[in-house]
Amino acid sequence: MGSPHDVVIIGSGFGGIGMAIRLRQHGYRDVVVLEKAGGLGGTWRDNTYPGAACDVPSHLYSFSFDRKTDWSRRFPPQNEILDYLRDTAREHGVLPWIRFGTEVTEARFDEDAGYWRLSTTRGELAARVVVSACGQLNRPVPPPIPGRGSFRGTAFHSARWDHGTDLAGKRVAVIGTGASAIQIIPEIAREARRLTVFQRSAPYVIDKPDRAYRSWEKALLRSVPGTWELSRARIYSLYESRALGFVKYPRLMELLSRRFRQQLEEQVPDPEMRRKLTPDYPMGCKRILISSDYYPALAEPHVELVTDPIEEIVPAGVRTRDGREFQADVLVYATGFATSGFLAPMKVTGRGGRDLNEAWRGGAEAHLGITVSGFPNLFLLYGPYTNLGHNSIIYMLESQFRYVLGCLRAMLEAGLDWIDVRPDVQDAFGREMQERLRGTVWASGCDSWYMNADGKVVNNWPGFTFAYRRATRRPDPRHFVARRAASASGTTTW
Structure with a gap:
């Protein structure tokens, strides 16, 4: 298996490519991007149907740090978005980091060693930090119609x-x-x-x-x-x-x-x-x-x-x-996607053998939509409570990039093996989200892909995107427990 990589990113859509670029810009070099398909692009690679295009204007549906001034139309078509992602990955030097045709089947946190062990369709590897950039719209769902x-x-x-x-x-x-x-x-x-x-x-x-x-x-x-x-x-x-x-x-x-x-x-x-x-x-x-x-x-x-x-x-x-x-x-x-599983179908096991599917039995939960209690050094991009009905998800992703980088920087400065968001912090965030969602139009009585099977809205952020950016501007040490690198066992507050 070899020594653990600094960061392993799962997925090479906007979230995975953007996170890899930001890591490179901050000096990280031991980064691997695992992509199950034969090319990058996520939903814009997979959805090539006639007329495929974005419903957010091109100048906003792109990275703030990689402007493109020659979009052909106000609303970008699929092929231009995919070309943009390919060009961006190549120009920022992260294309060599991607291992195509490599699907993660299982991720297990080794509490003694302090890092993640990943099983893929092309072998095993380890990572100190795992960033899931799987997205919410990657598993098509055929309709359950007889015949x-x-x-x-x-x-x-x-x-x-x-x-x-x-x-x-x-x-x-x-x-x-x-x-x-x-x-x-x-x-x-x-x-x-x-x-x-x-x-x-x-x-x-x-x-x-x-x-x-x-x-x-x-x-x-x-x-x-x-x-x-x-x-x-x-x-x-x-x-x-x-x-x-x-x-x-x-x-x-x-x-x-x-x-x-x-x-x-x-x-x-x-x-x-x-x-x-x-x-x-x-x-x-x-x-x-x-x-x-x-x-x-x-x-x-x-x-x-x-x-x-x-x-x-x-x-x-x-x-x-x-x-x-x-x-x-x-x-x-044209029947949509499985949207509430987030990391499914891979098996994810955290501290104490905790299974993520079991932890999410009542609906996916993650503090700020990014960190999950009991699963140290695992960060989600476009996780629960981060989807939008009114603006560009790229803006939300860039907020998450900054938060993840803030966590990595704080871990390095404090000499920590891992950090794990406290369960009470995650629970408080989830309760706040559900309380705020109750008054939104998404909870006004219809069935939608914003909800899980129990009718609970778990996908959307109930507020302004600038409020989310403010909430994620830096990690709060009080929200986490951690293990210092010098300690073989036991935890401490950050």
Whole structure:
């Protein structure tokens, strides 16, 4: 196994690449990034479906320390985001740190040695510090519909798009109307002979103010100091203000509701279709989607929206509960991801043989969404209570990078083997989150991917992103127990 590495990062999406760059900038060199796939990029590597793009503007959906001034559009498409991540990793010298095709199957904390032992599909290794950058949207979930294996045509999940399947002239069925589906459906509608869309719950969709950047705009951003920062700050302020409607004053969501109703009225002339497309839950309770071509695609004569529940998948297509059968040559499952397991399916064992799955039986918990009691020197990026409904997750990740670096620096200065957040601190943080979440729109009565199986909201941060940055600006020694490097056993306060 060899001597332990200083830091091992699991995952090479925005979290893993950004953390590796920040470690390198702070002088760390013994860093390994483990990536189960054959390339970096995380969700932007995996989701290559037609129309894939971000719903956060490009100037904000990028690292503050690696500006890009030549984005093609206001809202970046998938291929440009992936290219940006690849270029950033290469330019900052962290590409050689990545071990591709290496999936972590188990992580065990060796309390005597004071470091983590990792089992991977390509052997064993050890690490003084483990940073999980697995993300929340990396495990596609096919729908639990009877008969899926009986379908005679081609079927795949949107996150595992089959580019070898030509949709031109085909009968295509899309199951799901979430964030991926609203991007896919307009693209399929342009090719397919017949498109059937199966909707379980109508989403709120507002217009997407997207357009291509003009040449003079790119030149201005590139050559005039401060313009890129000003653009980023303007976008950040606009999106940050939306937190008021999500977490403080839900009535403010009415402003977005008007945009939704106006767009629906303008783009869907059929009153019955509009009824089907009108959600039955408060706006913001589920993810608000943006698209300017989704509703027009549904209004096309060769596209049918089906809201009757699906009974089963049959060899020729899909049968609904009312007995109708919809024939299809291709089935696309746009049914989302497993979002509340965080580190699943790897097995993680902490101090005293504590199993993380057991510790999280009632829902994932982590102090500040980063550290988990009983699991020393394990740091989560994009952990519980850190997802957003209104701003860029990259901003949250950069706050977490700083917090992790602060912990590593403090450990080095104090001569500590490991630090472990106190259980009472973690419990107090969890109670505070649940108390604050109770008054948000996410807890207003709908089912969403923000919740775990028990209906508990565990994904979202109930506040402003600048408040999270303030909360994570530096680790508080009083929050941890630790073991000093000179001591073979026993713990101390930090």
